[in-house]
Amino acid sequence: MQKEGNVVAFQGEHGAYSEQAVFSHFGNTVMTEALRTLHEVFDAVEKGAVPYAVVPVENSLEGSVNETYDLLLRSSLKVGGEIELKIIHCLIAHTGTNIADIEAVYSHPQALSQCRKFLEGKVWEIIPAYDTAGSVKMLKERNMKQAAAIAGEISADAYGMQVLARGIQDQPNNYTRFFVISKDESGPTGRDKTSIVFSVAHKPGTLYQAMEPFAKRGINLTRIESRPTRQKPWEYHFFLDFEGHISDVKCKEALADLERIAAFTKALGSYPKAKES
Amino acid sequence: MQKEGNVVAFQGEHGAYSEQAVFSHFGNTVMTEALRTLHEVFDAVEKGAVPYAVVPVENSLEGSVNETYDLLLRSSLKVGGEIELKIIHCLIAHTGTNIADIEAVYSHPQALSQCRKFLEGKVWEIIPAYDTAGSVKMLKERNMKQAAAIAGEISADAYGMQVLARGIQDQPNNYTRFFVISKDESGPTGRDKTSIVFSVAHKPGTLYQAMEPFAKRGINLTRIESRPTRQKPWEYHFFLDFEGHISDVKCKEALADLERIAAFTKALGSYPKAKES
Numbered sequence: 001m002q003k004e005g006n007v008v009a010f011q012g013e014h015g016a017y018s019e020q021a022v023f024s025h026f027g028n029t030v031m032t033e034a035l036r037t038l039h040e041v042f043d044a045v046e047k048g049a050v051p052y053a054v055v056p057v058e059n060s061l062e063g064s065v066n067e068t069y070d071l072l073l074r075s076s077l078k079v080g081g082e083i084e085l086k087i088i089h090c091l092i093a094h095t096g097t098n099i100a101d102i103e104a105v106y107s108h109p110q111a112l113s114q115c116r117k118f119l120e121g122k123v124w125e126i127i128p129a130y131d132t133a134g135s136v137k138m139l140k141e142r143n144m145k146q147a148a149a150i151a152g153e154i155s156a157d158a159y160g161m162q163v164l165a166r167g168i169q170d171q172p173n174n175y176t177r178f179f180v181i182s183k184d185e186s187g188p189t190g191r192d193k194t195s196i197v198f199s200v201a202h203k204p205g206t207l208y209q210a211m212e213p214f215a216k217r218g219i220n221l222t223r224i225e226s227r228p229t230r231q232k233p234w235e236y237h238f239f240l241d242f243e244g245h246i247s248d249v250k251c252k253e254a255l256a257d258l259e260r261i262a263a264f265t266k267a268l269g270s271y272p273k274a275k276e277s
Numbered sequence: 278m279q280k281e282g283n284v285v286a287f288q289g290e291h292g293a294y295s296e297q298a299v300f301s302h303f304g305n306t307v308m309t310e311a312l313r314t315l316h317e318v319f320d321a322v323e324k325g326a327v328p329y330a331v332v333p334v335e336n337s338l339e340g341s342v343n344e345t346y347d348l349l350l351r352s353s354l355k356v357g358g359e360i361e362l363k364i365i366h367c368l369i370a371h372t373g374t375n376i377a378d379i380e381a382v383y384s385h386p387q388a389l390s391q392c393r394k395f396l397e398g399k400v401w402e403i404i405p406a407y408d409t410a411g412s413v414k415m416l417k418e419r420n421m422k423q424a425a426a427i428a429g430e431i432s433a434d435a436y437g438m439q440v441l442a443r444g445i446q447d448q449p450n451n452y453t454r455f456f457v458i459s460k461d462e463s464g465p466t467g468r469d470k471t472s473i474v475f476s477v478a479h480k481p482g483t484l485y486q487a488m489e490p491f492a493k494r495g496i497n498l499t500r501i502e503s504r505p506t507r508q509k510p511w512e513y514h515f516f517l518d519f520e521g522h523i524s525d526v527k528c529k530e531a532l533a534d535l536e537r538i539a540a541f542t543k544a545l546g547s548y549p550k551a552k553e554s
Contacts, residue, residue, distance in 0.1 A: 060510035
């Protein structure tokens with residue numbers, strides 16, 4: 001997928017963790033397009049403005065990115081790749097600003113809470129902001145020299161700022177999983193995963209029955225996630241990830257069985273498993 | 278549970294949807310305590326500073342409130358009640374401000390996106406903020422008369438502001454589900470639900486096996502939700518809601534079966550089903 005001249009869209013400001021995921025998958029020289037919302041990201045690929053986009057799916061501490069799941073359900077795009085990015089939060093400020101100069105720290109509430117131990121006991125005012133990289137951008141644009149932001153290392157590069165401390169998160173095991181989306185399907189590589197979505201009638205045992213086709217073939221489910229249908233309160237779509245490619249006989253048979261049981265099924269795509277990062 | 282003199286804690290600013298849920302369950306005269314984080318809310322009940330708290334669990338459009346699930350897992354508190362609140366977003370401004378005076382609209386990104394159709398075509402600057410009721414409070418405190426906020430009706434009352442438009446969300450089916458948490462268990466009423474959490478070994482068929490005890494007894498599962506364990510990336514706890522009280526024979530047997538299969542199980546509590554609101 002690393003064709004030259006490609007542009008890859010992501011949600012957020014330049015320097016965002018999503019942009020870091022783009023670089024880790026497509027290489028550092030790929031062109032990127034920063035879009036304001038995930039909705040705009042899906043739109044850009046659907047309309048052919050960009051061939052690929054990278055969207056966050058889940059974080060190992062925080063769980064699913066709900067909006068991505070809702071957009072995947074409605075979109076005709078295919079999931080063709082998976083990226084796992086280790087999240088390494090950094091304290092970022094203007095060049096020349098020392099830790100002792102800092103009076104306030106800005107970041108997304110999740111990043112702030114993931115750095116609780118580092119922030120504890122400091123006299124800094126903690127100010128929740130809408131975005132991690134966006135906080136770095138704000139400090140730069142407003143020339144705020146008594147403040148710092150918590151964001152990824154590449155956001156310091158993006159805005160010509162300085163990393164004062166690196167890896168300041170409480171938990172080392174902080175990963176975000178991303179999907180590469182495009183109009184194309186990915187062929188089998190022998191170490192693939194498949195993502196599907198389905199719904200079942202709201203009565204006892206239906207979800208259990210829906211999982212049988214996978215259990216009886218020894219297909220390993222790597223994730224199940226429920227999302228509200230948005231049509232009727234407290235009715236759910238189930239997002240399922242399992243090992244194997246949709247063209248594998250076992251997977252094809254399991255899906256055919258599921259289609260007979262489920263009220264609705266949709267394959268989102270098969271893709272090579274992310275390399276351990 | 279509507280004892281006099283009770284104080285019920287919730288997360289957010291006064292006027293928040295969580296406070297509205299408190300009033301709908303405990304009556305309008307109950308005392309409330311607004312706390313900054315869900316962590317502080319759980320803490321206040323655990324330490325006995327307040328007997329009850331009301332915490333959001335899921336929204337019918339947006340899905341789970343991840344932080345609540347993580348706190349329930351670690352807490353010794355019991356879920357003893359369930360509340361369903363219809364979310365009715367309002368456009369709120371200073372008294373005397375007309376729709377034509379508005380230049381900017383503040384609210385939580387979720388509330389803004391839920392009112393997309395209402396906001397479309399308006400010339401207003403849309404500004405994401407950390408909180409719905411907090412946006413109303415900010416307009417009041419900073420005397421911002423050319424701006425409006427999107428929040429629940431009671432936040433207008435809380436800050437002496439005015440509702441300019443009511444029910445401005447795109448989708449009428451917008452409900453948030455809350456849990457009442459305390460140190461006490463709730464006795465059976467005949468129309469109860471139970472919430473549990475469990476984990477299973479990460480191999481094919483284990484989740485399927487874990488659901489069998491419920492399927493074979495015809496126990497209706499009303500929700501399954503996976504959450505990262507936070508210990509190891511991509512390992513999950515499963516939160517399960519089902520119909521019945523933990524003291525019902527059928528439910529007791531199913532739980533005993535599950536305990537033999539699962540690596541870990543914990544009952545969060547049984548509670549009367551929420552009334553349809």
